[in-house]
Amino acid sequence: xxxxxxxxxxxxxxxxxxxxxxxxxxxxxxxxxxxxxxxxxxxxxxxxxxxxxxxxxxxxxxxxxxxxxxxxxxxxxxxxxxxxxxxxxxxxxxxxxxxxxxxxxxxxxxxxxxxxxxxxxxxxxxxxxxxxxxxxxxxxxxxxxxxxxxxxxxxxxxxxxxxxxxxxxxxxxxxxxxxxxxxxxxxxxxxxxxxxxxxxxxxxxxxxxxxxxxxxxxxxxxxxxxxxxxxxxxxxxxxxxxxxxxxxxxxxxxxxxxxxxxxxxxxxxxxxxxxxxxxxxxxxxxxxxxxxxxxxxxxxxxxxxxx
Amino acid sequence: xxxxxxxxxxxxxxxxxxxxxxxxxxxxxxxxxxxxxxxxxxxxxxxxxxxxxxxxxxxxxxxxxxxxxxxxxxxxxxxxxxxxxxxxxxxxxxxxxxxxxxxxxxxxxxxxxxxxxxxxxxxxxxxxxxxxxxxxxxxxxxxxxxxxxxxxxxxxxxxxxxxxxxxxxxxxxxxxxxxxxxxxxxxxxxxxxxxxxxxxxxxxxxxxxxxxxxxxxxxxxxxxxxxxxxxxxxxxxxxxxxxxxxxxxxxxxxxxxxxxxxxxxxxxxxxxxxxxxxxxxxxxxxxxxxxxxxxxxxxxxxxxxxx
Amino acid sequence: xxxxxxxxxxxxxxxxxxxxxxxxxxxxxxxxxxxxxxxxxxxxxxxxxxxxxxxxxxxxxxxxxxxxxxxxxxxxxxxxxxxxxxxxxxxxxxxxxxxxxxxxxxxxxxxxxxxxxxxxxxxxxxxxxxxxxxxxxxxxxxxxxxxxxxxxxxxxxxxxxxxxxxxxxxxxxxxxxxxxxxxxxxxxxxxxxxxxxxxxxxxxxxxxxxxxxxxxxxxxxxxxxxxxxxxxxxxxxxxxxxxxxxxxxxxxxxxxxxxxxxxxxxxxxxxxxxxxxxxxxxxxxxxxxxxxxxxxxxxxxxxxxxx
Numbered sequence: 001x002x003x004x005x006x007x008x009x010x011x012x013x014x015x016x017x018x019x020x021x022x023x024x025x026x027x028x029x030x031x032x033x034x035x036x037x038x039x040x041x042x043x044x045x046x047x048x049x050x051x052x053x054x055x056x057x058x059x060x061x062x063x064x065x066x067x068x069x070x071x072x073x074x075x076x077x078x079x080x081x082x083x084x085x086x087x088x089x090x091x092x093x094x095x096x097x098x099x100x101x102x103x104x105x106x107x108x109x110x111x112x113x114x115x116x117x118x119x120x121x122x123x124x125x126x127x128x129x130x131x132x133x134x135x136x137x138x139x140x141x142x143x144x145x146x147x148x149x150x151x152x153x154x155x156x157x158x159x160x161x162x163x164x165x166x167x168x169x170x171x172x173x174x175x176x177x178x179x180x181x182x183x184x185x186x187x188x189x190x191x192x193x194x195x196x197x198x199x200x201x202x203x204x205x206x207x208x209x210x211x212x213x214x215x216x217x218x219x220x221x222x223x224x225x226x227x228x229x230x231x232x233x234x235x236x237x238x239x240x241x242x243x244x245x246x247x248x249x250x251x252x253x254x255x256x257x258x259x260x261x262x263x264x265x266x267x268x269x270x271x272x273x274x275x276x277x278x279x280x281x282x283x284x285x286x287x288x289x290x291x292x293x294x295x296x297x298x299x300x301x302x303x304x305x306x307x
Numbered sequence: 308x309x310x311x312x313x314x315x316x317x318x319x320x321x322x323x324x325x326x327x328x329x330x331x332x333x334x335x336x337x338x339x340x341x342x343x344x345x346x347x348x349x350x351x352x353x354x355x356x357x358x359x360x361x362x363x364x365x366x367x368x369x370x371x372x373x374x375x376x377x378x379x380x381x382x383x384x385x386x387x388x389x390x391x392x393x394x395x396x397x398x399x400x401x402x403x404x405x406x407x408x409x410x411x412x413x414x415x416x417x418x419x420x421x422x423x424x425x426x427x428x429x430x431x432x433x434x435x436x437x438x439x440x441x442x443x444x445x446x447x448x449x450x451x452x453x454x455x456x457x458x459x460x461x462x463x464x465x466x467x468x469x470x471x472x473x474x475x476x477x478x479x480x481x482x483x484x485x486x487x488x489x490x491x492x493x494x495x496x497x498x499x500x501x502x503x504x505x506x507x508x509x510x511x512x513x514x515x516x517x518x519x520x521x522x523x524x525x526x527x528x529x530x531x532x533x534x535x536x537x538x539x540x541x542x543x544x545x546x547x548x549x550x551x552x553x554x555x556x557x558x559x560x561x562x563x564x565x566x567x568x569x570x571x572x573x574x575x576x577x578x579x580x581x582x583x584x585x586x587x588x589x590x591x592x593x594x595x596x597x598x599x600x601x602x603x604x605x606x607x608x609x610x611x612x613x614x
Numbered sequence: 615x616x617x618x619x620x621x622x623x624x625x626x627x628x629x630x631x632x633x634x635x636x637x638x639x640x641x642x643x644x645x646x647x648x649x650x651x652x653x654x655x656x657x658x659x660x661x662x663x664x665x666x667x668x669x670x671x672x673x674x675x676x677x678x679x680x681x682x683x684x685x686x687x688x689x690x691x692x693x694x695x696x697x698x699x700x701x702x703x704x705x706x707x708x709x710x711x712x713x714x715x716x717x718x719x720x721x722x723x724x725x726x727x728x729x730x731x732x733x734x735x736x737x738x739x740x741x742x743x744x745x746x747x748x749x750x751x752x753x754x755x756x757x758x759x760x761x762x763x764x765x766x767x768x769x770x771x772x773x774x775x776x777x778x779x780x781x782x783x784x785x786x787x788x789x790x791x792x793x794x795x796x797x798x799x800x801x802x803x804x805x806x807x808x809x810x811x812x813x814x815x816x817x818x819x820x821x822x823x824x825x826x827x828x829x830x831x832x833x834x835x836x837x838x839x840x841x842x843x844x845x846x847x848x849x850x851x852x853x854x855x856x857x858x859x860x861x862x863x864x865x866x867x868x869x870x871x872x873x874x875x876x877x878x879x880x881x882x883x884x885x886x887x888x889x890x891x892x893x894x895x896x897x898x899x900x901x902x903x904x905x906x907x908x909x910x911x912x913x914x915x916x917x918x919x920x921x
Contacts, residue, residue, distance in 0.1 A: 044887070047696065
């Protein structure tokens, strides 16, 4: 009798531990968020997801975008900056815009101060994340252990063979951050770009990117800067946009909360979803209409019109 | 001894309840299905998914389409109607085609008589769902409680800050339908459109949408109507298509089950996957060849040719 | 006392079995990987996923690509060959490029020797998989039992009504492979294509497909063949590309591991991610620059230049 109770107790303990282990495991996957310039017309992204799924069928895989323009490292950097803070701590981003694939650029995992992980070639992709989230630690991927078994002969698809594989193992807890590889200096390859500034009563900035789907023009002039200039909703802003220093657009527009605050077809200035100053035309494309595009050759000045 | 058995029993009970709670939770997520006009070239959709994943990592997120043409509320309405009945009861749809973002249009969750949920601005998006699935109840989203913490300053990305967040909380049971906000009148903003009808031996209808990928032309004339006209497989139909009342196409074609029932390059009439009358050319594009497109300006008449 | 212990033991057993059943079920889903030529601008793919999710909410659904060019069975075959080995054993692929939908072509599930499953019309889609993975067994789908309930009247969306439904039931273990339908002869409809060969010191092959995103030209000449010709990294290759037997490109290029091994703007020969010989221009598009495309009319000869 005594024995049976003890046996039951022990059995109970074993089953409990075993169950919780399984439950814990089933719940342990962080998100794996993939960004590439591969497009989705072929099977490349699916091969990456297959490799990740093969690591652990409970993995949660998402797309950031696969439509980064080919080789455009700047846009890769921007998209990571735009979205990563909306994913929880622990999320593992794999970003593969890698014109130097197979050459001597480093393959790294960067852990930010916010607890997000970025698996990527160190080629400028981390430029903006390093500034906004801060670098906690960088490890270089040890490809002797963190590489899809049997893929040694392939030199041109690190996205599948190294980055997806390593990202999936990290996201699912199959390896710890420490097991990625050795710590290296917490410095990254950076893309140079013009930071925004205030001169007198004028804000100066660039057009880092377009809101392509609608043709809205985003700047890197943020709310703090306009607050300093005393800009408030319903002020009129004088806006000049330059390409390589040549005036490409000049106009005045209302600063409002949202598109519908001006009539259809009228221009507006507003804060985009990152709280950066942007220009749009309600129900039309500012970019197409005024032939304004994005990149380092584009600059912007903004000042408040005295009423 | 007696005590130990009792202790074991109690422990057993606790572990059991705890396990089932976890199991129940792990299985409680309905699908969250997202539709927007954002495209997937930037990070907007990924930010929405990140917010949803942050609500509960066990959430099941799917795309309806992110390729609704910009501002096209009619097409948003049609795609919901086309697909939602193929998703099980309890599925939460988030539809963000929102040219009036940040203005006074209402943000609602509509529950249908079929038990599906739709999170959307009330701007016409619900036109066809209201007719096909029926309105059970509408609640206005209380943005004081159902808004991503810390997003109050952003006026232009309700898709991320309100709709994805609220949809995810509803799909995962973090809030009940009641907690969305107050019940409002069960009426929605409707897009006006021409309903199909029968006059004599002729069916009249419109071209609500194209099957874009193949250039097939879909009408809103359904099987019931053609049954009334006595149309059967292998009948010949006389078809006229008008743009703004002007004849744009006239021809006779075989009414068949499927494309391969006519030779390549020949026109056919058939029921599409929604059992609506459609026109196609086997292995070619009816739309491109005859320059027929979709929208309220397009109308159709069909009659059976006497043999 | 004795009774209570026994009762506790029995209860314990029941709960344990029940828990493990749920746990086992929760973990039993293989991946369902979908490929179509539907595009993602409308709701067709989402309807398929809704049907699959309705079969079991724990199903893991992934895209291979939905962007196969309309009716292009060859490309469908190639994409399956390109990716399927990167997904684990047990994965169920649903491929719907089906110009003959609703006609007499067979609907099959092919099990490969590697333990992967392919749900597809038997129209040539299996050409390359049959060669690379080997046919273990083919079953014809019994549409009387393996069809979405209530979909009998629809003849034009087998992808949703039959293939997604059957694939989902197979992936989640709702049916066994045996329950798909009767075994048929292990032969498939094959697309004829030119196999690569060696004549003297020259390798002959075709251009089965482009790496579209970057404009790289892939051949079906593999590493084994070039090994036989003694080709090594840093050899110079003489490459001729023909369209319908007419010379379309002639040039010499370095054979290297990866793009960055030649200067920007220079051509290179390399092994792609499938270890097939490919041609590219570092940071440019070989296909656009030299107007080389893919398909049965394109052929290639390669030989090593004596140093």
